[in-house]
Amino acid sequence: MNKELKLLFSRKEIAETVARLASEISVDYADKKLVLVGVLKGAFVFLADLVRELTIPATIEFVRIASYGANKESCGKITVTKDVEIPLEGKDVLIIEDIVDTGLSLKFLIEHLRAHHPASLRLCALVDKKARREVEVQVDYTGFAMTDGFIVGYGIDFNEHYRALPEIFVVD
Numbered sequence: 711m712n713k714e715l716k717l718l719f720s721r722k723e724i725a726e727t728v729a730r731l732a733s734e735i736s737v738d739y740a741d742k743k744l745v746l747v748g749v750l751k752g753a754f755v756f757l758a759d760l761v762r763e764l765t766i767p768a769t770i771e772f773v774r775i776a777s778y779g780a781n782k783e784s785c786g787k788i789t790v791t792k793d794v795e796i797p798l799e800g801k802d803v804l805i806i807e808d809i810v811d812t813g814l815s816l817k818f819l820i821e822h823l824r825a826h827h828p829a830s831l832r833l834c835a836l837v838d839k840k841a842r843r844e845v846e847v848q849v850d851y852t853g854f855a856m857t858d859g860f861i862v863g864y865g866i867d868f869n870e871h872y873r874a875l876p877e878i879f880v881v882d
């Protein structure tokens with residue numbers, strides 16, 4: 711793997727953005743039963759940083775959905791390969807996702823989690839590629855907006871490479 715990588719978001723920019731999101735979430739969920747549902751694997755670094763900036767208690771859960779396969783384009787078929795393991799009924803669920811692109815995965819996941827009857831269900835995405843949306847998905851908390859380009863780093867991969875990079879890069 712020696713693709714050309716161009717720096718897009720520095721450690722400092724990411725840290726400031728994560729801190730901003732955490733403070734918004736800490737205010738909005740101050741009196742709620744917050745459950746963060748991280749979407750594996752891409753959101754693992756983002757979730758880890760975000761929870762440590764929260765000033766309120768939160769329960770951590772993970773789901774894994776298979777959608778992309780080993781290429782850049784979504785195949786459109788989505789399945790849950792690892793489901794939540796605690797009851798979400800009556801809880802205030804906040805999905806933590808790395809990127810919302812076409813919106814297909816998140817639309818599927820939102821419907822899947824809604825069937826657990828949470829008290830509320832919202833979405834926090836580190837990166838929103840709004841211009842690429844194919845189905846409508848409401849992003850309640852957005853870290854960065856971007857129009858085009860394929861990104862890696864900070865948990866986000868290209869064929870399982872580059873997840874450990876501390877910054878976010880565009881792949882050429």
Ligand code: IMP
Nearest residue numbers: 752784809810811812813814815860861
């Ligand atoms: P969607 O169903 O098209 O919205 O796909 C969203 C998922 O595709 C994200 O959670 C990522 O896992 C993956 N994805 C979308 N864009 C990128 C990218 O630029 N880099 C790496 N993964 C991406």
Ligand code: MG
Nearest residue numbers: 749752808809
């Ligand atoms: Mg993802």
